[in-house]
Structure formats: structure tokens, C-alpha cells
Amino acid sequence: MNNSVNVFVLKQTDYREHDVIVQALSKEYGVISLMVKGMKKQTSKLAYAFQLFSYTNINIDYVSNDKIHTVKHASVIDSHRMLREDLDCLAITSVVAELTLKFAQSHDLFVEFTRFVSELENRSQKLTIMNLYLAKLLSLEGNTPMVDGCVMCNHQKDIVSISLEEGGFVCQYCNQTMHLPVYNVELLQAYRVIHKASFDVYDKLENYEVNQFSLTRLLLDALKIHSGISTKSSRFLYEYYSQR
Numbered sequence: 001m002n003n004s005v006n007v008f009v010l011k012q013t014d015y016r017e018h019d020v021i022v023q024a025l026s027k028e029y030g031v032i033s034l035m036v037k038g039m040k041k042q043t044s045k046l047a048y049a050f051q052l053f054s055y056t057n058i059n060i061d062y063v064s065n066d067k068i069h070t071v072k073h074a075s076v077i078d079s080h081r082m083l084r085e086d087l088d089c090l091a092i093t094s095v096v097a098e099l100t101l102k103f104a105q106s107h108d109l110f111v112e113f114t115r116f117v118s119e120l121e122n123r124s125q126k127l128t129i130m131n132l133y134l135a136k137l138l139s140l141e142g143n144t145p146m147v148d149g150c151v152m153c154n155h156q157k158d159i160v161s162i163s164l165e166e167g168g169f170v171c172q173y174c175n176q177t178m179h180l181p182v183y184n185v186e187l188l189q190a191y192r193v194i195h196k197a198s199f200d201v202y203d204k205l206e207n208y209e210v211n212q213f214s215l216t217r218l219l220l221d222a223l224k225i226h227s228g229i230s231t232k233s234s235r236f237l238y239e240y241y242s243q244r
């Protein structure tokens with residue numbers, strides 16, 4: 001059957017001399033693998049349509065048993081050039097795309113990823129957008145941490161740290177035996193707020209320090225601990241933001 005599908009291009013892998021296997025996110029099928037024949041030839045009309053992070057309409061013969069679907073025709077709907085050319089956007093989207101490919105195996109992420117892309121392009125606080133998306137991924141797997149009190153004893157005050165393993169805040173009394181790093185109030189507040197917030201309340205987040213890489217690092221570590229998922233592209237992100 002000839003299917004017309006709109007997809008986000010999330011990953012490209014070279015295959016044979018001229019072909020490329022593309023992994024893409026679609027509303028209908030979640031993650032699908034596409035064979036783009038001749039994409040590496042200079043004359044390829046498909047290369048433009050399959051640039052990373054493009055939103056593209058494709059025609060394929062979708063057979064549910066097939067692992068890889070050959071693309072017959074493709075045209076760009078929105079190239080999302082900014083995601084490749086702006087370094088903040090590139091560093092962030094590379095990691096988010098890699099995580100999305102992995103989480104989309106078990107969760108429907110098309111709507112959330114679409115929202116992420118539009119927020120990232122239009123908002124100035126780029127790390128806030130990334131952090132909101134990472135918190136969403138944690139919640140999808142039921143790993144939203146306890147941020148209304150100490151995860152060990154439920155004490156509401158004197159919070160000084162975060163245990164990623166236990167999944168929540170830690171108070172100064174419990175930390176006398178846990179010996180976790182002590183965080184400043186701004187980071188603790190930001191960690192709480194990011195798990196309560198969503199893209200809808202972006203404008204209300206300006207009073208909190210949620211646009212910081214320290215928060216991103218905690219969220220990426222939490223994803224690694226709880227879902228066992230880490231990304232190759234986060235290396236570039238770490239290098240990029242530690243130099244700023």
C-alpha cells in the first residue's frame with residue numbers, strides 16, 4: 001500500500017556507497033526506519049528532504065513486517081534550519097533526538113517532540129525548553145522525583161540535596177549519613193519547579209533558574225539511572241556548555 005506519512009528526521013546512518021538509512025519519528029508508526037536510495041549522490045533530489053531534524057512528507061510502501069521502508073518520494077514541509085545552524089539548538093536537539101528515538105520505542109512522543117521543536121525555535125531560554133522535555137521523559141516512565149519533601153523521611157524543610165538514585169530531595173538530617181553533594185537553594189528550587197511545570201507555563205518560569213546546565217546535567221543523570229539511557233551526542237552538549 002502506498003502511504004503518505006509526515007516524519008521528523010532524527011538520525012542518518014550511511015549504508016553502502018550511496019544510500020542512507022534514516023530513522024524518523026511519525027505520528028502513525030512512531031519510529032520508522034527508511035531506506036533513502038542514492039541520497040549520497042550529488043544529484044540526489046532526496047538529500048535536501050532528509051537533512052537532520054527536517055519535517056518531511058514521504059511516500060513509502062508500508063508493510064508492517066518490514067523493518068526498513070524504501071522511500072519513493074519525499075518533500076520538505078519545514079526544514080527547521082535553525083536547529084542545525086544555531087549551535088545552542090544543535091547541541092540540544094542532537095541529544096533530545098537521540099533520547100526521543102530510544103523512548104519512542106515504548107512511548108508515543110510525536111506530539112511532545114513537535115511541541116519541543118516549536119518551543120525551542122521560538123523561545124529564548126533554550127535550556128529551559130530542553131529541561132522541560134527531559135522532565136517529561138522522566139515522568140513518562142513514572143520516575144518523577146519526590147520534590148515536596150525529603151524522599152527518605154518526608155521532612156518538608158531543611159532540604160539540602162537530591163538523591164537521583166532514591167528519586168527525590170534529601171534533608172540535612174538524612175544527608176548526615178548519605179553524604180550527598182549540597183546544592184544551593186536556586187538549583188533545588190529549579191529542580192522542583194521543572195518537575196511541576198510544562199511548556200504551557202514557560203512565561204511563569206522566569207523567576208526560577210531553570211535555564212541552567214546544572215539542571216540539565218541532573219536530569220540527564222536521572223534518565224541514565226532510571227531508564228538506563230544515555231546518549232553519544234551528550235558529549236558535545238557537555239563540552240559546549242562547560243565552555244560558556
Ligand SMILES: [Zn+2]
Nearest residue numbers: 150153171174
Ligand atoms: Zn530526611
